[in-house]
Amino acid sequence: MLQVKNLSGGYSDINILRNVSFSVSRGEMFGILGPNGSGKSTLLKMISRVLSIKHGEIMIDGRSLQQYSSKKLARLLAVLPQVTSEVFPFTVKETVELGRYAHQRGLFQTWSPKDEAVVQEVMTLTKIKEFQGVSLQELSGGERQRAFLAQALAQEPDILLLDEPTNHLDLSHQKGLLDQLKRWTRQRGLTVVTVFHDLNLASLYCDRLLLLNEGEVVCLGTPENV
Numbered sequence: 001m002l003q004v005k006n007l008s009g010g011y012s013d014i015n016i017l018r019n020v021s022f023s024v025s026r027g028e029m030f031g032i033l034g035p036n037g038s039g040k041s042t043l044l045k046m047i048s049r050v051l052s053i054k055h056g057e058i059m060i061d062g063r064s065l066q067q068y069s070s071k072k073l074a075r076l077l078a079v080l081p082q083v084t085s086e087v088f089p090f091t092v093k094e095t096v097e098l099g100r101y102a103h104q105r106g107l108f109q110t111w112s113p114k115d116e117a118v119v120q121e122v123m124t125l126t127k128i129k130e131f132q133g134v135s136l137q138e139l140s141g142g143e144r145q146r147a148f149l150a151q152a153l154a155q156e157p158d159i160l161l162l163d164e165p166t167n168h169l170d171l172s173h174q175k176g177l178l179d180q181l182k183r184w185t186r187q188r189g190l191t192v193v194t195v196f197h198d199l200n201l202a203s204l205y206c207d208r209l210l211l212l213n214e215g216e217v218v219c220l221g222t223p224e225n226v
């Protein structure tokens with residue numbers, strides 16, 4: 001459902017990614033690994049259309065990324081960036097509710113008990129519920145990251161793009177959260193494309209892994225084969 005074909009591109013005239021190709025099936029948990037600066041975040045930014053493509057193509061459900069309206073794309077994709085904004089003038093619960101509004105395609109008038117239930121469920125899953133009335137500015141980096149993860153989940157997108165979703169957490173919290181994340185996304189058949197730093201951790205959770213080095217694919221396969 002997500003196809004990346006011979007993709008090249010980066011920032012203005014600097015090419016970071018070079019001839020990157022892979023495809024991700026619906027419901028798959030797909031991990032992207034590689035050293036600092038290898039282009040992992042750049043790749044997620046290209047899939048979410050933050051950066052434009054120089055060469056090659058990205059397709060979702062057989063249609064080129066360029067063909068989607070911004071509204072449709074916002075419904076299809078949810079993104080958790082590697083660094084989350086410190087200046088976000090909302091409480092945790094409001095932040096998560098914004099994700100749910102995106103799920104409803106902006107139909108603000110139809111806030112249902114189901115929407116409220118999803119908001120509560122994702123706050124529980126990301127262990128952020130106790131902070132629900134707190135402003136994001138007053139949270140630690142790890143707490144804020146979990147609030148934005150809850151926002152992305154509340155969106156229930158077809159494809160979740162996560163850039164090192166647990167990089168602020170210690171190992172036991174990382175595993176707890178990844179267990180929950182996998183259960184939750186599997187139940188809904190969501191596709192997850194997630195950047196990891198740790199190969200062992202990625203191998204535990206991902207169906208397949210892509211290894212990048214200096215913007216090129218060096219390995220693509222199941223954790224046993226990588």
Ligand code: ATP
Nearest residue numbers: 011014016034035036037038039040041042043082
């Ligand atoms: P990390 O593990 O540190 O997060 P990464 O694999 O996500 O690394 P990217 O953020 O994709 O790496 O960066 C790839 C390359 O692009 C790096 O060499 C970086 O310096 C460069 N780069 C990143 N952002 C910009 C930018 N806004 N303008 C120009 N170059 C950039």
Ligand code: MG
Nearest residue numbers: 040041042082
């Ligand atoms: Mg990065």
